[in-house]
Amino acid sequence: MASAESEISESGIFSPSDLPSDVEKGTNPATEEEKPFQRPIPDWQWFLVAVGLFFGALLYGLDTTISASVQGPILSSLGEIEKLAWVGIGFPMGSIAVILLFGWCYAVFEIKWLIIGSVVTFEVGSAICGAAPTMNAMIFGRVIAGIGGAGMYLGALTYIAVFTPGSSRPIYNALTGASWGTGCILGPIIGGSFAVSSATWRWAFYLNLPLAALMAPVYIFLFPKYNPQPDLTGPTKLARIDWIGAMLNATVFVLFQVVLTFTGSTWKWDSAGPIAMWIVFGVSLIAYIIQQTFSIFTTPERRLFPVHFLKSRTMNLLFIGTAASATSLGVGVYYMPLLFQFTRGDSAIRAAVQILPLITITIFSIMFTGGLLPVIGRYSPLYFTAGVFAIIAGSLLHTIDITTSTSAIYGYEVLLAIGTGATMQIAYAVSVAKVKQHDVQNAIGFINVAQIGTLAISLSIAGSVFQNRGFINLREALDGYGFSEQDLRGALSGAQSGVLNGSGEVVKEKAIMAIVKTLDSVWILTIVAGAVSLIAGLLMRWERLNLQAAGI
Structure with a gap:
């Protein structure tokens, strides 16, 4: 471990050896008492x-x-x-x-x-x-x-x-x-x-x-x-x-949020679009797990x-x-x-x-x-x-x-x-x-x-x-009041809609x-x-x- 009093290099760039390491796996960490930390x-x-x-x-x-x-x-x-x-x-x-x-x-x-x-x-x-x-x-x-x-x-x-x-x-x-x-x-x-x-x-x-x-x-x-x-x-x-891991990581999270957000609200659960997206998400997740586990196109140190x-x-x-x-x-x-x-x-x-x-x-x-x-x-x-x-x-x-x-x-x-x-x-x-x-x-x-x-x-x-x-x-x-799906979705989004505005107190109370x-x-x-x-x-x-x- 380098001394905490290490000087800054002439280039002004620190390297890991310029600062003290205070953690070791399997030991009691943060033992700065041995060598006091000095911020450079x-x-x-x-x-x-x-x-x-x-x-x-x-x-x-x-x-x-x-x-x-x-x-x-x-x-x-x-x-x-x-x-x-x-x-x-x-x-x-x-x-x-x-x-x-x-x-x-x-x-x-x-x-x-x-x-x-x-x-x-x-x-x-x-x-x-x-x-x-x-x-x-x-x-x-x-x-x-x-x-x-x-x-x-x-x-x-x-x-x-x-x-x-x-x-x-x-x-x-x-x-x-x-x-x-x-x-x-x-x-x-x-x-x-x-x-x-x-x-x-x-x-x-x-x-x-x-x-x-x-x-x-x-x-x-x-x-x-x-x-x-x-x-x-x-x-x-x-x-x-x-890079392969980075792309798969982004793909997995983006696909998951897309299907989770739109399924049910924009897409019907049993329609072809969300089903296909869920399948693509699952395949991407499996590919990401395999690629990271076995360090495909990378190494264990770099994954x-x-x-x-x-x-x-x-x-x-x-x-x-x-x-x-x-x-x-x-x-x-x-x-x-x-x-x-x-x-x-x-x-x-x-x-x-x-x-x-x-x-x-x-x-x-x-x-x-x-x-x-x-x-x-x-x-x-x-x-x-x-x-x-x-x-x-x-x-x-x-x-x-x-x-x-x-x-x-x-x-x-x-x-x-x-x-x-x-x-x-x-x-x-x-x-x-x-x-x-x-x-x-x-x-x-x-x-x-x-x-x-x-x-x-x-x-x-x-x-x-x-x-x-x-x-x-x-x-x-509100069954029987004749509101469209867009009206109901608009009410949930906080948008101005006929459900919460202008439909009477009874309808408003039921909606709330x-x-x-x-x-x-x-x-x-x-x-x-x-x-x-x-x-x-x-x-x-x-x-x-x-x-x-x-x-x-």
Whole structure:
């Protein structure tokens, strides 16, 4: 292990030997006491770099959910209701399609230029969304922005892994998660504000441009360089990428989201189109599994997915626990505002404000457990506790009807926030502490797939449940009133339709009751997520990591 006092090379590029390795598989990790960690840049510079990283995570979170409150105005401007779901799903889908590829790139390429390139990609996607003349252009922009956002978020986690000691990583990871979570919760509020203003919904996306420009000097002039493999040339690194694995990975996730989103709502379950798509998805998944397992057209060291992690009980359970947290967060952030809009008649802005308890307590929980983990050293109790809170919250949400008081719903939000935030970020610190130094980037990417990938998948599942069950419930509740399928679908999308406007109080009440009944089915996902987190916590090793609390 190289000395922590290693000097920066004249080129200004760090190599892995310039920083101390604090993790060894099978040993008690994070033993900086042996050789004190010394960051190879001044503290003032690192402070500004950290601000830039947290700000990028905030923007990523913001765009993850900002579409939740602008879908109605977008539909009014661009039409094509059958494609509306992709305004929300396109962003996380773009992210999950490239997360593992980004993880591999951050392990071999200069991380400064990768993160700057990701910011540029994110801004290009945002500009396309703001200027979109059609729904197809909007969806394309959302996917591009999602790709860039994934690079920004993964870049932040990589900088933290490289430039902080193990004792401080839980705090930095918590701050990154809190920034991302803050953005996720503020997304509907900011989007709703623009949607009802003279600036229109387009500035919900244009906003990213001046905000990124504000931080551009920090990214360009202050972000330190770090080249994980300085002895290899760029073309050699490109040639070593598992391109087949990258393409199969993207294909699997994209196909899964397409068929899950459109089957039942746009396509009939028994029609030829979705059946063929499900078959293609299955074949692609099998091909991806075989290609990664046997390292076809690549090597075990270069394959995209860290297959060897699947042999680790701890890594698998960390993945599962993080996926459970992401599911609870996604469902809560997207569907809690809908609950208030339908049952209270709230505007998009007011409905978003109604989830402030969910916002503040989630952020508090992320920060609290980030600071608690180095103190107690044990992570399994946190997953168990989070599961208990999520199960209770989901069960209570499942009982909501149109007469449930707002104060009671606030209480349910608090319980869900504790169950979500407690384990949202800690897997990043634990996983890094459980692997060898050369696997650190793989560990970050692995957990990132669990977090962002499951968020995208859970939203697709929830959306499918909401659209399919909602249509059935509305059709049964309003049978005989002569509403078309488009009217019923429009009501579920929050669009102005004859179902909720201008059809009389009796029809409106029946429609709202049917929609609230549909939301009951959506809340079941949080109950399942809580149960999964609880079981994961019980199965995790009862071990104590040596992550001593330290200043940042």
